[in-house]
Amino acid sequence: MRLYITALNPTDAVLEGFLPAAASLGLPVTVLTDRPGEWPAGAPVTRCAVRDAAAVVAATAPDRPVALLSNSDHLQEVTAIAARKLGLPGKDPDAARLCKDKAAARRAIEAAGLDLVRSVTVDPGASPAVSGEMFPAVVKPREGVASEDAYLVTDHRELTARVAEIRGRRPDVALVVEEYLAGELRTYDTLGDGTALADLGGWRTHLGPPPTFTEESLDWSPPEEQVSSQLRARLDALGVGFGACHAEYVVQGGRVRLIEVNYRLIGDRMDLILAELLDVPLFEYVIRLHLGEPLAALDLPATVDRYARVEYVCADRTGRLAAAPGRLDTTHDGVRLSCRPLREVGRTAARTGTNRDYLAVLHAIGPDQDTVPASLAAFRRDLQWTIVE
Known part of the structure; x- marks a missing residue:
């Protein structure tokens, strides 16, 4: 009776999310990866050609798997195929393929008469x-x-x-x-059991200057019901309905226009922040869906009476990170404030205009959208990152 997770490089979602969640559920867990040397010592990893469904199925042979899942964009389809071969609950492989292939996703939404990009x-x-x-x-x-x-x-x-x-x-x-789909970039996150779909909410995303699309900050902003209905219709057209899903979109003239769909949890530590904001064991919920539990068994909040803001500290030039704050957690005026490093001190990296430029993520969760940004701004003023060329 073992949970298997397919992965490539180590991520916070697996290390700080799924592994502790599996322990809380009393499930032994093995991470199948083709890069075991990159994972920290003590992580329960086993080498596997995780881009090959047959290899994933064979790797589960020593134990009777009770669930198989992945949080990797690259491995959703192969993991779905392997789960189906093993007779386990999982995503539709065709839906996983459509979400990964942006051109195919556009065609599917157009064929459903929902939008033409x-x-x-x-x-x-x-x-x-x-x-x-x-x-x-x-x-x-x-x-x-x-x-x-x-x-x-x-x-x-x-x-x-x-x-x-x-x-x-x-x-x-x-x-x-x-x-180019102009407009305010927003996100939408869901959980599903293959029959029912639940909204987890969404964020308003602020990007850095073009021509790249680096996300610099996010503010909690769940979609209105009319927007949520349009989003669900587009996810239906792609066959999305099981496990976790993250979508990005803009609204033009009252019409939802999808940027892309990632058939997994929201990334860059936003999944961990979302779990804290919703005050639910989000990673346990994802595992439980893959164990075959119905969505109705999960205690999801109908509304959220808190507000959150997230800011990424980005490298402004190529160079070596010479000094940076460590992991921090504090509370000020009823606002929970956190800093999580995303790059090690001493590492040299090129500036890319992508999320590889992130040095740290800061977030604040509190009572309202006036108090939270002000507290986060004050928190950030006392933190310094130094890059030397």
Whole structure:
């Protein structure tokens, strides 16, 4: 009776979320990964070719698995296939594939009559054939994650340059070029048991300057019911309905327009912050759904009477992080304040314009949207990060 988790590199979601949650549920757990040497000593990892469903199934042979899940964007489809072969509750492999393939997701939503976002796929080695009417546009990997290699381009010249730049790093990656969806970026998070779907809420996201799309801060802002209904319809079109899901979107003229769907929990420690804000054992809930429990068995709050703000401290240049605060937790005026380092002191890194530039994440949870930002600003003023070239 063992829980298996597929993963690549070590993440806070697994180390601080799923592993303690499994222990709380009394479940022995094994993390299957193709990078066991990158995980901290003592982590229950086993080497496995986790991009191969047959290898994942074979790796569970020593024990009788009671659940198999993944929080990795890259492993949702293969994990869903393996779970199905093992007869375990899991995500629909087709839905996992659609969410990962941004071009396919656009086609599915268009076929459902819900929205049309103009997009063009650019295969490896091919030149981008894009109409001038599509600009401004976004170019990004067709199966990319987060903001990595995603750029705003305003004309053919910029597009050609960005495609060449991306291919210089990743020559075999397929790209997608799609119309830029202007508007306030928001997020939407759900849990489902394959039949019912529950809203966990959402955030209003503030981005850094273009042409990259680095998330710099987020404010708690659950969607209104009319928006939530539109979002659910789009998730239905993709077949999303089991476990955790995270979507990003804008609203234009009252209409929801999806940016992308990640069939997992929200990332960059936001999952841990969300659990604290909702005051629920979120990671235990995800495991319980994969154990086959119904959504109705989970005690999810109908409303949240607290407010939260999250800020990422980003490197402003390439260099070595020479000094930084450590892990901090405090309370001021009824607001819980925290700092979590995301880069080790002494490490040298290039500035990329992505979440790889994050040095730390700060968050505040308190009674209202006036008190919380003010407390977080005061907290941040006393913290310093030093980068030397």
